[in-house]
Amino acid sequence: MKKVFASIGGFFSKNVKSPLKKAFVKIGEFYIEKIDPILSKIWHALTHNFMIRFTHSHLILFSFIKIKITNKRREATLGYMFILIWIIGYLVFSLYPVFYSLYLSFFKVNLDGSDIVLQWQAFNNFKAAFISDPYFVEILIDYVMNTLFNVPVVIVFALIIAMLINQDIRGKGFWRTVFFLPVIISSGPIIGELINQGATTLPSIANYDIINLILENVGEFISDPIQNLLETILLVLWFSGIQILILLAGLQKIDKAIYEASMIDGASPWESFWKITLPSILPLISVSIVYTVVSMSVFSLNPVIIYIKDIMTGRSTVGTLTTGFGYSSALAWIYFLVMVVIILVFVGVINIRKGSRR
Structure with a gap:
């Protein structure tokens, strides 16, 4: 600290004029004469006692545990101090x-x-979630199906946009900002207002007969998530800003010489995508999947989140056992475990595909 004050004092003496310079010099002298000796004694007492003692090369704990101080450990300790x-x-x-x-x-x-x-209650809260609660299982199943449908859409859309932005085009920074902007403003109240105004839907989608034909000829178990996806397609794509940046960063790290070599060998752009691009960014796709599942799951307008919140605050009318903080905590943990299983399924599929390519 003395060196710090001395260097700052030198700067002030050269660049700052009288009143402020004198005030700072007096503060520095006061610190060096009065405060620094006290801090030095405190530091010495903290680092030289029967529990902790520092030497030039070792940290000694309780006089018999010696830990060698290396440059690597000093740097690690300094890093932990910054994030302490x-x-x-x-x-x-x-x-x-x-x-x-x-x-x-x-x-x-x-x-x-x-x-x-x-x-x-032991496991009664968890049993009630599946036996006594008439709504939770249905809401949870809808969440699982919607997530299984929506996450691949987000990842595919993000990958397509990232590959387009990665081309040699002007205004890359502008397009990054355009696709990242929804992430900044996608708070619960804003999204809620957009949903109320119908701004997250495509009204003309219902006019296509092929869509209605598909929905009428598949089971309700599959048609409901598909219809929900079509009705909220813009909301789903709203969640793709972070993923676009992650995948774009991965695409920019791929050496262009690899593509040039593949073109010389006669590979088409489609083959280059499947043999070079996709394997190179599979780890980042896994990261994007985890982020997408988590962001959709913890979104404040998620029906499961709203239901658990109503249980916790007592606004739900499910029954005496199935109310309050205890039951809502059980629901939250069930929801968390389901979310983890969905992440493991997606990441497992990616890793299986990655392993089959080796």
């Missing part, structure tokens, strides 16, 4: 509430004034 506030915040405000909700899922939770009264 985030780690503490994550542990306190994210990780602890998550596991506390798992704890509450085994209880019936009643709020008695400022006290929380817990009644042990």
Whole structure:
């Protein structure tokens, strides 16, 4: 710190005039004479005691555990110090509430004034979700089917747009901004207003007889997700901004010499896509899939999220057992596990395809 104040003082003495320069010099002198000795003593006490002691090359814990200090460990420690506030915040405000909700899922939770009264339910909350609750399973199945249909649409659309932007065209930055802009403004209230105004649908889609023919000749189990996809196609594509940037970054990392060599060998653009482009960006496709599933699942207008929120706040009329924080926590964990299974299915399919290409 002395060197820092000395260098800053030198800068001020050369570039800043009288009043401010004198004030800063006095602050620096006060720090060096009064504060720095106190901080040095505190630092020495913290690093030279019976629990922790620093030497030039070792960290000694409790006088018998020696840890060698290397440059790599110094750099790692410095990095962890920079993100220490985030780690503490994550542990306190994210990780602890998550596991506390798992704890509450085994209880019936009643709020008695400022006290929380817990009644042990074991797995009754989880059983009630599938047996007593008349709505949750139906909503969950709709979520699974819509996700299985919507995620591939988002990924394919993002890949097509990324490949178009990756061409030698003018205004690449402009088009990146255009496709990323919905990500910035896609908050719950805005999307809700767009849905209410019908701005997320294609009204003319119902006029195509081929669409109606497909919907009439497949089972309700398949036709409902397809119809929902067609009705909210613009909303689905609204979620593709981040994926476009991820895939575009991957496409830009592919060496163009590989494409030139394939063209010399007679490969068509279609073959180059399947043999070069797609295998090169498969890891980024996996990342995009994970991001897409998570972003769609935690979206504030997701019916499952709304239903769990209504259960938690007591606005649902499902029954005495199936209300409150305990039951809503159980639903949230079931929902989380289903979301994880969907991610594993998609990533598993990608990895199987990747392995079959080797």
